[in-house]
Amino acid sequence: MGKRILILDDDSDFNNLLTDIYAQADYEVVSERDPEVAVGLFRDDNFDLVVTDQKMPGLSGEEFIREIKRLKPEVPVIMVSGYLDNDTIRNLIREGVGGVFLKPLNVFSLLKRTSALIESVQPDSERTGVARSVEAEGGDFEHGLPFSFDSYPCRSAASLEFAKKLHHLRGFKNNLVLIGEDGTDLASLLEDIRRFDAEAGEAFALVELEQLGEATLLAALEEAKQAGANRLTLMVSRPDRLHPGQIEAIYAAAKKKGAFQASNLPLRYIFFVNEDIDSLYDGGKIDDNLYMFLGTTEIKVPGLKELREDIPLIARRVIKSEAARQGLPSLPELESPAAALLREKEWPGGMLELKRTVRAVVAASGGQPISREALEESCSRGGGNACEKVRNLKPLLQLRRNDYLKAVHLLGGEEPELTAQVLGVDRTLVHEIVTPGGQTEKRG
Secondary structure, three states: OOOEEEEEOOOHHHHHHHHHHHHHOOOEEEEEOOHHHHHHHHHHOOOOEEEEOOOOOOOOHHHHHHHHHHHOOOOOEEEEEOOOOHHHHHHHHHOOOOEEEEOOOOHHHHHHHHHHHHHHOOOHHHHOOOOOOEEOHHHOEEOOOOOOOOOOOOOOHHHHHHHHHHHHOOOOOOEEEEEOOOOOOHHHHHHHHHHHOHHHOEEEEEEOHHHOOHHHHHHHHHHHHHOOOOEEEEEEEOHHHOOHHHHHHHHHHHHOOHHHOOOOOOEEEEEEEOOOHHHHHHOOOOOHHHHHHHOOOEEEOOOHHHOOOOHHHHHHHHHHHHHHHHOOOOOOOEOHHHHHHHHHOOOOOHHHHHHHHHHHHHHHHOOOOEOHHHHHHHHHHOHHHHHHHHHHHHHHHHHHHHHHHHHHHHHOOOOHHHHHHHHOOOHHHHHHHHOHHHOOOOOO
């Protein structure tokens, strides 16, 4: 069950706004306009946090806070008001108010503070308990978490906390935003999210940036429907790099408009970005509409710099799976100096680079132990330098792709549908490339 929040504001419009904000962030909300009634609700029910206005008939916000703090002092409170002078703010802080926000609201700051306050009063077993990872034969690991999670062994505090937060947010309603570094293993994370509720009958798919479009989304929805799924979750990487046609397709699929009107299958998105949403917006990388659409439910994916303790365990798991795939006569042992090198090394290509490097050294091992020297040689042949070359090559390849598409478009009589069919791409991509603004015009 989601965390429960009591909202008190005598202004019905703002009360409804706060209710919608928290409901969209997957909180269970009880709202009330009368302070006296709200005191009774608070006394007779259990809430994880209270949000209140200051100026109200009957009891003021300060008086209401004193009443509920007398009943249950451990429940955190946030004050949201149109105007508060400095003396009032100081008094509120002395009364134990955990957050003070002035209208107009910064929604992301409000929700981040809400999450921090709720987390601060959770029992240690839920909040900071460290699950011990046990390394077993062949590199498998087991942790003390009460759910399946295989992306990280959770030896480090960062991966443990991430696993718990991701599991807590598994029931998100509309959109979830993951913030992480390039090279994050998105397929592994999506599989973990699927396993959280494996019996729920939900379909999951990872859509590559270049493939995303109206046709791809329609096909994914139809495939999920044919499989008997009751909902589809789509993971999309780097929405800040999508072209307008792709973004419009995402909106239309979510809102069941245009080509998606006939689809009645619920759809939610997981978006992966490299910066938090506020930074993307402030930097002009996403517009107002996408900023609001992405929502407020976000979680940071820890990078390998935060997971030094996890890296040898991850490597041993990759060694085991790769040795089995290649049919090696014996399981290569990761020697201690090699494990130390993996922990020490910088991984600019993230988790995917780490796994590629380990697979390469397993392939060259012939089943023999993996030494530090062998690992260094493998890194020198590929590793971060190869990843950097690929990243530098991508813009050039994209330019050549665009020129090729334009040539096909011209030879095909400037028919967007024909161009899309010949190249096997979505027609929105054709519109975006052949004409500025995404509006294709056939020459007469």
